[in-house]
Amino acid sequence: MNAVFDLLNRYNESTPRYTSYPPAPHWQNAHGGLLTSALRRSTAPLSVYVHIPFCERLCLYCGCNVVIKKDHVGAGPYVAHVTAEMDLAEVAHSRLVTQMHWGGGTPTYLDPQQITKLFNAIAERFSLAASGEYSVEIDPRVTTVEHIRTLRRLGFNRLSIGIQDFDWEVQLAIRRIQPYNQTRTLFSAARALGFESINVDLIYGLPKQTRSSFNTTLDRVLDLGPDRLAVFSYAHVPTLKRQQRSFEKYLPPEREKLQLFVDAIEKLTHAGYEHIGMDHFARPGDPLVAARDNGSLHRNFQGYTTHGETDLIGFGVSAISHIGGTFTQNHRELASWEDEIDAGRIPVFRGYVQSKDDAIRAAVIEDCLCNGQISKDAIQKRFSMVFDDYFRPELTRMDDLVRDGLVEGTTSRVIRVTRSGRIFVRVVAKVFDAFQAAAVASKAV
Numbered sequence: 001m002n003a004v005f006d007l008l009n010r011y012n013e014s015t016p017r018y019t020s021y022p023p024a025p026h027w028q029n030a031h032g033g034l035l036t037s038a039l040r041r042s043t044a045p046l047s048v049y050v051h052i053p054f055c056e057r058l059c060l061y062c063g064c065n066v067v068i069k070k071d072h073v074g075a076g077p078y079v080a081h082v083t084a085e086m087d088l089a090e091v092a093h094s095r096l097v098t099q100m101h102w103g104g105g106t107p108t109y110l111d112p113q114q115i116t117k118l119f120n121a122i123a124e125r126f127s128l129a130a131s132g133e134y135s136v137e138i139d140p141r142v143t144t145v146e147h148i149r150t151l152r153r154l155g156f157n158r159l160s161i162g163i164q165d166f167d168w169e170v171q172l173a174i175r176r177i178q179p180y181n182q183t184r185t186l187f188s189a190a191r192a193l194g195f196e197s198i199n200v201d202l203i204y205g206l207p208k209q210t211r212s213s214f215n216t217t218l219d220r221v222l223d224l225g226p227d228r229l230a231v232f233s234y235a236h237v238p239t240l241k242r243q244q245r246s247f248e249k250y251l252p253p254e255r256e257k258l259q260l261f262v263d264a265i266e267k268l269t270h271a272g273y274e275h276i277g278m279d280h281f282a283r284p285g286d287p288l289v290a291a292r293d294n295g296s297l298h299r300n301f302q303g304y305t306t307h308g309e310t311d312l313i314g315f316g317v318s319a320i321s322h323i324g325g326t327f328t329q330n331h332r333e334l335a336s337w338e339d340e341i342d343a344g345r346i347p348v349f350r351g352y353v354q355s356k357d358d359a360i361r362a363a364v365i366e367d368c369l370c371n372g373q374i375s376k377d378a379i380q381k382r383f384s385m386v387f388d389d390y391f392r393p394e395l396t397r398m399d400d401l402v403r404d405g406l407v408e409g410t411t412s413r414v415i416r417v418t419r420s421g422r423i424f425v426r427v428v429a430k431v432f433d434a435f436q437a438a439a440v441a442s443k444a445v
Contacts, residue, residue: 004420015426019301021362022435032346038326039091044311047099051316054109059176060243065318066105083121085315088346097126099307102136108143112150119154140183152193164203166217173207173247187224199228204260207250214260218267229281231264297370325354365429374415394431
């Protein structure tokens with residue numbers, strides 16, 4: 001593993017996270033008709049995403065689309081607008097929903113009554129599968145046991161708990177004070193209420209993090225016993241998120257940041273978790289592990305998923321939909337999103353329809369990120385092409401990756417990402433990206 005440190009200067013470059021292909025910055029101006037026409041052409045089961053943008057306060061590291069409102073007066077009107085947006089998507093009504101996720105922002109910014117109202121509005125318009133996977137992100141700082149009880153009663157069976165870091169100095173630097181006991185109380189309540197899976201989010205590379213402090217955070221998280229963990233790389237993009245400039249001088253150097261992730265991999269795998277890919281870890285019996293092992297793991301805007309057969313439809317400000325080969329995104333400004341809905345229009349502002357070349361490259365990139373390999377034969381069979389001919393320039397560009405020990409088998413039928421290569425797997429995937437110019441992206445590590 002020590003060899004990976006020597007590769008930082010060469011490979012720690014700005015690289016998309018590939019939650020879509022092409023990445024969203026390359027999409028074009030569009031309107032709601034693009035989403036409607038895509039929905040009319042598809043009968044696949046749905047994965048529903050609902051974006052709740054509100055937070056009571058701004059965490060300085062945050063790169064999400066958020067609206068800071070301490071007083072909560074906007075929550076009720078927002079629920080009404082999401083309901084109206086769902087009405088505009090009438091063509092999708094009654095479709096089977098096998099997966100749903102509420103993200104943010106802070107979904108538990110809504111009070112239990114508002115959560116119930118929004119959930120019931122979804123259930124009235126779509127057919128929620130009894131065996132579906134229904135997850136929600138929670139922030140322990142604003143989430144009560146009554147919130148947890150309400151979510152479970154409605155049918156949510158998975159929780160994603162934001163932690164980031166338990167160290168006081170780090171929390172102070174990023175302006176996110178979250179006591180460990182507060183988090184443990186909610187964790188225990190969720191276990192007692194029978195949630196099937198609880199995962200936590202951590203971030204490495206935050207200001208004032210050290211190997212010692214982050215290892216302590218990992219130990220405390222392991223004491224909680226989550227089913228899954230996401231250990232994200234902090235994305236420093238001060239040109240987009242100006243508040244990040246406030247702690248720039250406290251960020252760990254690149255080599256130290258990578259060491260934090262290497263420590264996390266070693267500690268979590270030693271504790272029995274499987275490294276799924278990129279930044280995700282799960283217990284051996286988790287469905288993500290089974291999906292990785294049988295080749296059915298997929299990747300979308302919420303990360304890794306076992307529901308690759310679904311269409312993704314998103315509701316709320318900035319929400320993204322992926323229907324067949326069509327992507328759309330809602331307006332990212334709250335006022336613009338509301339205005340479109342009030343005018344009776346689906347609030348889409350940009351989108352993209354994949355070409356065949358896009359679909360081929362998307363499949364290769366997903367295979368790489370989800371399975372740690374690229375099966376040439378599977379791609380050839382799916383798209384009726386000759387892999388080595390189609391990707392001759394890309395295979396030539398992989399010679400450097402082979403030399404540096406990140407991949408192997410480029411001349412065989414399966415290209416495999418090595419143990420070291422998993423650290424830089426986004427760089428491996430980028431070889432097959434035809435849109436390499438210039439969109440703002442975070443570094444690979």
